[in-house]
Amino acid sequence: MRFPTSPAMTQAAPARLPARFTDYLMLLNPRVMSLVVFTALTGLVCAGVPMNPISAAMAVLCIGVGAGAAGALNMAYEADIDALMRRTKSRPVPMGRISRADAAGFGGVLALFSVMLMDLAVNTFAAGLLAFTILFYALVYTVWLKRSTPQNIVIGGAAGALPPVVGWAAAAGHAPLNAWLLFALIFVWTPPHFWALSLYTATDYAKAGVPMMPVVRGPKSTRRQIFAYSLLLGPLGVAPMFTGLGGPLYAVVSIVGGLAFVALALRMLFSRAGEPDLGAAPAITQAHGTGKREGLYTVSGGAKSARDLFAVSIVYLFALFAALLLEHGPLATLLPGLHL
């Protein structure tokens, strides 16, 4: 496969720097990996099927490594884009520490190992779902959708939404309606989350030629679409209460969180977030070679409403899954009558 290139990439990396093992860890995108592991663990626990703790740990490890592999494959292919954006230009490939071929090889090997171990240690259905997730993210999203349509993160969001289903399948060997409800939650959450971020980083996306929604359709249309997705997400977040998946704690979290999400989306709808005079890109400082990003939440003017929605969207999703994890994990043991 031929990798796309950009002039900024060759300018950014005039000399090859030695790759440290921490650079390879950065290729796994630990932030995304931790969210994937958390949602997968929630799916696994919610399945309610007794599982050997070592097998459960292996399943979560495989999902985490699989997510990291997908991230490495993504960074190998997108190095030309990453080199142009402040948020991503300190990644190991655009920094010149790891070649794209090495990053692709690393991701490919990890993907194979994670799927193989999942099949050996857990079950074939979960391994198949994991393989599908990695391929969907690396090929459908990264290679095809990302550069071709503003619906990239809508369709590509399926890859990020699958981990709880994989976790559920690892425990139960199948994926019932409630597992797909968790999928739907993350799937519908993804567009408002990423579009809120892209509203105040649109200049970078435009520079890199990525057709994100604010770049293609403009900020006003993006704000409207974020609000529409939020109206869908609020009720969907409450749905697990009615399918027997969520208990009283989940009810409180999903109702309060859903209302807060919709309120912030409404505030952003009537703001000027993403407008050229206000959408100041975040100030980003780089710790050399560590990929450490600061200032992701630093914006000015009307873009604050988009920044707030972006930040709250992370807390909202974390709170929903944490509530489910608590109810099906520790609380189910301590308070067995919680689910009436």
Next chain:
Amino acid sequence: MSPPFDDPSQDAPAPKAGPGDPFGEGPVAAKARRQRSVFIALALVAFVALVFVNSMLKLAAHAHHG
């Protein structure tokens, strides 16, 4: 006349390398390479251990079910 690639005297001179730096890559690159090697070794050992533990679990489960 033999082509130049048959003549060992046409080879590029070997890099000047000390015993602790066999590839002549400098101390920083050598240290990074050693760390990567250790990391790969640990990852392989961890993988083998995981497969072993999994095999034991499967054997125990089969033995338990007769």
